[in-house]
Each structure stands twice: as C-alpha cells, then as structure tokens.
Amino acid sequence: MNDGHSSSPLGAEGANSPTRTVRYSNTKATLALAKASFRSIMRSPSAVVFTLAFPLIFILVFGFLGNGGTRIDVGITPGSDINNPVVSMLGKTGMIRLVKDKSKEEFDKLLEKGNVDAMVDVHRKVNTAAYSVNVVYTSASRDKGGILKSVLNNLFYDKTLKPTVAEIKESTVTGREYKTIDFILPGQLGFSLLSTGVFGTAFVFLSLRQTLVIKRFFATPVKRSSIVIGEGIARIGFALIGALFIILIGHFFFSFTLVHGVVTVINMLLLATMGIIVFMGFGFIISGIAKSESMVPPISNIVTLPQFLLSGTFFSIEAFPTWLQPISRALPLTYLNDAMRKVAFEGMGLWDVKFQIMILLIWGIVIYAVAVKVFKWE
Amino acid sequence: MEINKAIISVKNLVKKYDDFIAVQDLSFEVYENEIFGLLGPNGAGKTTTLEIIETLRDKTSGEIIVDGLSVDKHANAIKQIIGVQLQAAGYYPNLNLIELIELFAGLYGADIKPMEMLEKVNLQDKAKAKYKALSGGQKQRFSIATTLINQPKIIFLDEPTTGLDPQARRNLWDLIVQIRDAGTTVVITTHYMDEAEQLCDRVAFVERGKIIAIDTPDNLIDQLVNSGFERKKEVKKANLEDVFINLTGKEWRE
Numbered sequence: 128m129n130d131g132h133s134s135s136p137l138g139a140e141g142a143n144s145p146t147r148t149v150r151y152s153n154t155k156a157t158l159a160l161a162k163a164s165f166r167s168i169m170r171s172p173s174a175v176v177f178t179l180a181f182p183l184i185f186i187l188v189f190g191f192l193g194n195g196g197t198r199i200d201v202g203i204t205p206g207s208d209i210n211n212p213v214v215s216m217l218g219k220t221g222m223i224r225l226v227k228d229k230s231k232e233e234f235d236k237l238l239e240k241g242n243v244d245a246m247v248d249v250h251r252k253v254n255t256a257a258y259s260v261n262v263v264y265t266s267a268s269r270d271k272g273g274i275l276k277s278v279l280n281n282l283f284y285d286k287t288l289k290p291t292v293a294e295i296k297e298s299t300v301t302g303r304e305y306k307t308i309d310f311i312l313p314g315q316l317g318f319s320l321l322s323t324g325v326f327g328t329a330f331v332f333l334s335l336r337q338t339l340v341i342k343r344f345f346a347t348p349v350k351r352s353s354i355v356i357g358e359g360i361a362r363i364g365f366a367l368i369g370a371l372f373i374i375l376i377g378h379f380f381f382s383f384t385l386v387h388g389v390v391t392v393i394n395m396l397l398l399a400t401m402g403i404i405v406f407m408g409f410g411f412i413i414s415g416i417a418k419s420e421s422m423v424p425p426i427s428n429i430v431t432l433p434q435f436l437l438s439g440t441f442f443s444i445e446a447f448p449t450w451l452q453p454i455s456r457a458l459p460l461t462y463l464n465d466a467m468r469k470v471a472f473e474g475m476g477l478w479d480v481k482f483q484i485m486i487l488l489i490w491g492i493v494i495y496a497v498a499v500k501v502f503k504w505e
Numbered sequence: 506m507e508i509n510k511a512i513i514s515v516k517n518l519v520k521k522y523d524d525f526i527a528v529q530d531l532s533f534e535v536y537e538n539e540i541f542g543l544l545g546p547n548g549a550g551k552t553t554t555l556e557i558i559e560t561l562r563d564k565t566s567g568e569i570i571v572d573g574l575s576v577d578k579h580a581n582a583i584k585q586i587i588g589v590q591l592q593a594a595g596y597y598p599n600l601n602l603i604e605l606i607e608l609f610a611g612l613y614g615a616d617i618k619p620m621e622m623l624e625k626v627n628l629q630d631k632a633k634a635k636y637k638a639l640s641g642g643q644k645q646r647f648s649i650a651t652t653l654i655n656q657p658k659i660i661f662l663d664e665p666t667t668g669l670d671p672q673a674r675r676n677l678w679d680l681i682v683q684i685r686d687a688g689t690t691v692v693i694t695t696h697y698m699d700e701a702e703q704l705c706d707r708v709a710f711v712e713r714g715k716i717i718a719i720d721t722p723d724n725l726i727d728q729l730v731n732s733g734f735e736r737k738k739e740v741k742k743a744n745l746e747d748v749f750i751n752l753t754g755k756e757w758r759e
Contacts, residue, residue, distance in 0.1 A: 151614045346584060
C-alpha cells in the first residue's frame with residue numbers, strides 16, 4: 128500500500144475540455160438514488176423483520192390458532208316477529224349479536240359471505256300460543272352455525288320457553304368458506320405497510336440528515352424532489368415485494384382466498400401502493416419532528432400502535448365497544464384493511480371500494496400538507 | 506503559473522446569523538490550478554466561507570464568482586464543476602464503495618467506471634468494503650474519490666487530514682499534489698501549519714471572519730523573519746515528525 132504515486136491522471140481529464148455536452152438527467156439521478164436506497168433497505172435487518180417476519184409470524188400464529196372468542200351474528204329475517212321470547216332469549220346469551228333492519232337482499236349477500244352466520248325467522252303458529260322458528264345456516268360459517276345450533280337446542284329445552292315453541296326448521300345455504308386467514312392476512316398486510324412506511328421512512332430521512340449524507344447530496348446537482356421520489360420508489364418497491372410475498376405464502380400455505388386470482392392480487396398491490404404512500408407521509412413528519420434517532424420509535428409507535436390495535440388488524444372493529452368504534456373509523460389503516468378484505472375475499476374491484484380509497488386520499492392530502500410544513504432537510 | 510488567472514473570486518462576503526457575524530467583508534481570489542489553503546482557528550469562518558462558495562449555504566451579502574459563474578444565479582452549474590468533501594460527512598448506509606461511487610455517478614450524471622475511481626485513490630482492494638469499515642485515511646481518500654467523479658475544475662477539502670497518523674497524512678498530501686498536477690484547482694482548510702507550508706501554493710489566514718494575511722507560505726515566513734522575529738529555541742535540521750517517519754518508515758499501514 129505504499130504505492131501512492133500511480134501515474135494515472137487524476138480527475139481533470141474533463142476539466143480541460145471547454146464544454147460538457149452531456150445534459151444533466153434528473154431521471155438518472157432519481158433512479159440512482161432509488162437503486163441505492165433499495166439495496167440499503169434490503170440489507171437493513173429491521174426493515175426485513177418489520178415488513179416480512181412480523182406479519183408472517185402473526186399469520187402463522189393466527190392461521191393455526193383458528194377462532195378464539197366466538198361471537199355469532201344472527202340476522203332476523205325481515206317480517207319476522209321480533210317481540211317474542213325466542214329472540215329475547217337469544218339476545219341474552221351474550222354470545223349472539225342480533226342483526227336487524229336489513230333487507231332480504233342484503234341479508235342474502237351477508238349470509239353468502241359469512242358476515243352473518245345464520246338467519247332466524249320466528250312466527251306465531253296460527254291459532255296457537257306456540258312459535259315456529261325457522262333457522263338458516265350458511266356453509267360460509269359452518270363452525271359458528273354449529274355453535275348456534277347447540278345454543279338454540281339448549282334454549283328450546285329451557286323450561287320457560289319449551290311450551291311456547293312448537294317446531295324448529297333448519298336449513299343451510301351454500302356460501303364461500305370464510306377462513307380465519309381471510310381476515311388475518313389483509314390485516315397483517317396493512318400492518319406491514321404501516322410499519323415499513325412509518326418507521327422506515329422516518330429512520331432513513333433522519334439518519335441521512337444527521338450523518339450529513341443529504342448535505343453531501345446537495346453539493347451535487349441533484350434536485351430535492353429526486354431525493355424524495357428516489358427514496359419513495361425504493362420504499363414502495365420494497366413494500367410491494369413484501370406484500371406479494373405475504374399474499375403468496377398466505378395463498379399457497381394457508382389457502383388465503385383470492386377470488387379472481389391474479390387480478391385480485393394486482394388490485395391488492397394497487398391498494399398497497401396507496402396505503403404505503405399515505406403511511407410514508409407519517410414517516411416524513413416524524414423525521415422532521417424527531418430530534419434524534421432514539422425519538423423515532425416512541426413517536427412512530429404513537430402513530431402505528433393505535434392503528435395496529437384499532438383498525439381491524441386482528442379483530443373486526445364491530446367487536447369493539449360502540450364508544451371506540453368512531454375512533455377506529457377515523458384511522459386510515461381501517462379503510463385500507465377494509466378495502467383489502469373486500470377486494471380479496473369478496474372479489475370486488477377497485478371501483479367498488481372507492482369510498483375507502485377516497486378516505487385514504489383525504490388522509491394522504493392532510494398528511495402531506497403537514498409533512499411539507501415540518502419536514503427538515505438540514 | 507506565471508499568469509495568475511482567478512478561478513474563484515470572493516468579494517466583500519458577509520454572513521450573519523441571528524446575533525452573530527460569522528464572516529465579515531471577506532475578499533480573496535483563488536488562482537487556477539493551485540492548492541489554496543484557508544487557515545485559521547476554529548470558528549474563524551473557514552467552513553462557512555467554503556460552504557457559501559460550494560452553494561450549500563446562503564450568504565448575507567457580497568459577490569462570489571466561480572469559473573465565471575455567480576453563486577446567486579448559477580448554483581446548479583457551479584455544482585457540476587466542483588467536487589466537495591465535507592467535514593465529517595457520512596455516506597449512504599449499508600452500501601459498499603463501488604455502490605456508493607455508482608450512486609454519486611448517478612447524482613452527478615457522470616459516466617464513469619467505479620473501479621477506476623477507486624484505483625485513483627488506491628482503494629481498489631476495498632471495493633466491496635463498507636465505508637464504516639475503512640480506516641481514517643481510507644475514509645478521507647474515499648471522500649476525495651467522490652469529489653473527482655464529475656471531473657471537476659475545483660475541489661474543496663475541509664480538514665481532510667485531521668485525525669490521521671503521519672504516514673496517512675503524507676500519503677494524502679501526495680494524492681492532493683497529484684490532483685493539482687492533473688489540472689484541478691484545490692481549496693483546502695487545515696489546522697496543521699507544516700501541512701500548509703508543504704502543500705499549499707498560497708494560503709490565506711482567516712481570523713474572526715476576516716482575511717488578515719494572504720500570500721505564498723514562503724513570502725509570509727520571510728515577512729515575519731524580516732520583521733525581526735526569532736524562535737525561542739534554535740531550529741534543528743529535523744523535527745520530531747521526521748524522527749517518527751524515520752523510525753516507523755514511510756510505508757502506510759491500514
């Protein structure tokens with residue numbers, strides 16, 4: 128290493144040529160940044176753990192655990208007698224949630240998807256004090272239907288009720304089977320996008336700023352927009368690869384339902400792109416307000432934890448107490464999860480989830496308006 | 506360098522922060538193809554001045570022309586013809602040297618072969634290493650390699666030898682002289698006067714945001730001697746650093 132005197136000319140070959148004809152390309156600079164950032168993310172253990180390992184672990188755990196804490200949604204058929212002892216007894220079991228005030232068509236759809244586990248139709252028999260109970264189960268929710276069946280049987284052998292009930296008619300409609308994985312996977316996908324968007328973006332921009340990497344960039348002709356867009360491309364690319372990986376593992380190992388196959392996957396990835404862009408906005412804000420790297424996790428958790436818990440990642444938000452539900456319905460992840468489930472399991476197109484997309488869009492506008500104000504370059 | 510053509514001209518530069526004047530009425534010129542040293546104590550305004558010339562910082566007032574381009578109007582054109590090494594700047598995390606050079610090539614829009622750039626600073630053996638894993642001297646040489654990617658007319662080096670051992674320092678001097686000899690103007694700041702004396706064609710002393718002396722090192726020393734200055738201790742023909750180099754050899758270890 129003592130050969131400091133290499134004879135190669137240093138640096139100035141171009142200095143003597145009077146004109147530099149090569150035009151500066153912002154695209155080239157942006158792509159160079161995207162490539163560098165993508166390589167860096169792929170080698171960062173925390174990014175890989177948060178985006179892939181955590182969601183996969185949760186999917187494994189819930190995929191094998193199956194259903195805990197059962198709650199059964201029972202629809203009351205329109206036109207059914209409501210003020211009767213059968214219905215009021217069902218309501219008192221605590222396990223059953225009665226769904227009323229929906230049309231026949233709505234109920235049929237819900238039943239087919241397994242959003243309602245069964246329908247009950249109660250009528251007073253003509254000329255007697257007894258009631259006729261007509262129960263319709265759905266194959267989309269066989270296990271819950273089974274539970275309901277035993278609940279009903281218990282009820283009807285109850286002494287107070289027995290004399291008033293004459294008969295129970297039962298039948299089953301066929302629907303698509305709705306598995307735990309169909310609920311859990313979209314939620315985990317949302318969580319993966321949220322954490323990589325928020326934590327990843329916040330850490331990268333804070334550390335690039337603090338280690339003066341960005342300052343060194345500013346000594347080159349690169350534009351600020353190229354830096355943000357280059358980082359964005361890398362982050363979105365990484366998140367989508369992660370999302371695809373999670374979807375494929377879910378589909379092939381846990382039979383995650385993809386109604387229209389590849390089209391459904393593409394729709395999910397489009398939704399994922401919208402989600403990650405919104406979540407990156409939180410990351411930009413946090414990188415601006417955090418004074419040091421140690422402040423990133425607590426602030427990021429303030430953003431991610433409530434969404435993690437309240438946005439229907441693990442439990443349907445309908446299971447939450449009513450006072451909590453408005454909070455859930457204000458969070459962007461709720462709508463991403465909702466749209467994902469509708470697209471994946473119900474086979475809806477993006478136009479069908481336009482309401483959810485619109486809410487995400489509104490969040491995006493608000494978040495980026497704040498980000499532009501608080502983001503710091505130096 | 507008989508005809509001294511100015512490639513950088515700074516006129517009446519002032520930089521004020523809220524309650525503090527970092528640079529006041531500073532003027533100097535850097536000639537084409539010289540190694541120009543900005544010397545002075547910490548906080549004298551050296552780095553601020555450099556960063557204003559590098560278009561990284563706004564000035565309060567004054568005029569700066571870099572190779573015929575004004576920092577006010579042509580900041581982007583200036584960025585294309587200069588190379589900048591910042592004090593204590595880091596590099597993109599998790600990338601190796603080749604990948605970092607590729608990144609900068611993209612940022613400068615330069616079409617270069619990364620390995621050739623590393624060869625210029627004798628780092629070809631470290632091509633797959635991460636920046637963090639380099640020794641102090643290697644880090645500085647890598648930083649200098651990134652300043653050469655766009656084949657600049659001028660490079661700025663802010664305290665490149667701080668914290669290096671005598672061998673690494675000498676190795677870097679050789680590199681800087683080679684860059685100058687290849688036709689690039691070098692602007693450097695340093696706290697080591699022996700370094701400035703050996704390396705710089707001209708130096709400027711900055712104190713409290715003002716230039717208090719500017720000339721060749723030789724002339725400045727002669728002026729001082731002519732004014733009747735004498736060192737307290739008689740100067741020997743060698744100093745302790747010569748002893749160090751003599752004992753440990755010129756060969757640079759890393």
